[in-house]
Amino acid sequence: MELTLRKEKILSSVVTEFLKSGEPVGSKVIAEEIGVSSATVRNEMSGLTEMGLLEQPHTSAGRVPSQKGYREFVDRLMEVPSLTPEEKRLIDAKLAPVLYDTEQLLVRTVELAASISRCAAAVTTPGGAGARVRAIQLVQTSRRTAMLLMMSSTGTMKNRIFRCDYDLTTDILRVFFRAFNERIAGKKVSDITPAFLQSLGASLGEMYALVGAPLRALLEAAHDTARTEMLLGGQMNLLFYPEIEPRNARNILGLLENKEEFSMLLRQKPGKVTTMIGRECGRPELDTVSMMVSRYTIDRQDAGAVAVVGPVRMDYPRLTAVLEYLTDTLSAQLTQLTGDN
Missing domain, CATH: 3.30.390.60 (Heat-inducible transcription repressor hrca homolog; domain 3)
Incomplete structure (x- = not known):
């Protein structure tokens, strides 16, 4: 079955609404949003379900995105917003007191990533055998x-x-x-x-x-x-998401605390944010969550990563913008610090 333009619009709307509410999305909400009848939306939703992009939790309920549906949304449909000047000023103000202390700058970065995302966050420190x-x-x-x-x-x-x-x-x-x-x-x-x-x-x-x-x-x-080290923050945020069952949360927290194993998952390519959804994370402990990783550089050389781990129902567009801004700021400041030494 072909993913038509209308199906793309409906899928994007379902994902966006579900990210806001956490509740299954009905055809009436989507019909009002995109300007077609509820019957048309229901028919298209059925097609998206057959394609594995949507799921129907209960017979009479609306639809929710599947992991495959989220993947399609992140790869092709979502629009990454620009942070507002006020959002940038708030981040800059939090980082300003520690800009000239590398270790405290990394600590503050992981704290910001955790508080903004309301997820667990990690930052790997600059280092490695290639450091001079x-x-x-x-x-x-x-x-x-x-x-x-x-x-x-x-x-x-x-x-x-x-x-x-x-x-x-x-x-x-x-x-x-x-x-x-x-x-x-x-x-x-x-x-x-x-x-x-x-x-x-x-x-x-x-x-x-x-x-x-x-x-x-x-x-x-x-x-x-x-030696590359890893800083963690916001682990307890994961306990407040009902979709992450307590047993799963314990397994996730256990993996996060095993810093050597977890840091291996953060070795993504430098550049744009890498998003791994559920089973794509490559660890059974992370099958029910998502991870977003953005790497930072020093003097244009790959140096480390900033990551967030949270429910599959993440605000991917906004968090992409936040991670990009954090790593761009970190890259610029660490490059300046090393140049000043």
Whole structure:
């Protein structure tokens, strides 16, 4: 059966009305909206049901979209609205106090995604083995201890305190600073291996005996930089949707808390928002919900993702606009921060 223009209009109207009300949509509502008779709408709805795009929960009830119907709506029928200037100002105002703190900016982003969507939200941090070291700093904290700070191309800053069995001096720290930045700045964090650091230490000649503790701190900071982490927010929002049964909600929350497994689902292509509906998510725990993922970049390089997980009855058009704005803002600000370092 062919999906005619009128069927497309009716399907789009059913999805839009169901997103608003959560109740099965009757033919009378659609007839008034698109200007045809109720009998015509009922006939077209029957055809859409045969095509698997609509479902009829009860014999006398109206229709609701199927997962296949939502897919058709998202791919071909929905119109993504532009956020109003007021909506953009509200988001900007929430982000403004943390714009120059990478970690807090990501925390605030996941909080905003959860509160606006009224769903669970996740943000993956910049990182990965492809991140490069921008600079190393050393700050003395006591007679025999110092802090090593590693700044990366993805905007992260990792630190490690190390303790030496000798008194540190400004001259010693200066030698470490120069050697580390000359040999390490610009390298991928995945290249900073024990063998590489042993070679670096050996190149310091008679200073080799003094460099063990800072080299261990350097290796730990590199490992931390290479590790992608995930921030979660709004998980409890899922408990307020009647269509997500308690048992399903527990399974979903369990998957979200398994951050390593869940983060693998967020590795979508950079660019426009990716929407996965129900079984498309690829995990049985998510068969009854949908997930929307938008990736952000740093200096045009893929860096991480912002995602929301919620009922299949999501406001896909508006959330697409929100996620696009959040990731565009995040990309611009993180690119600026890394450029300023």
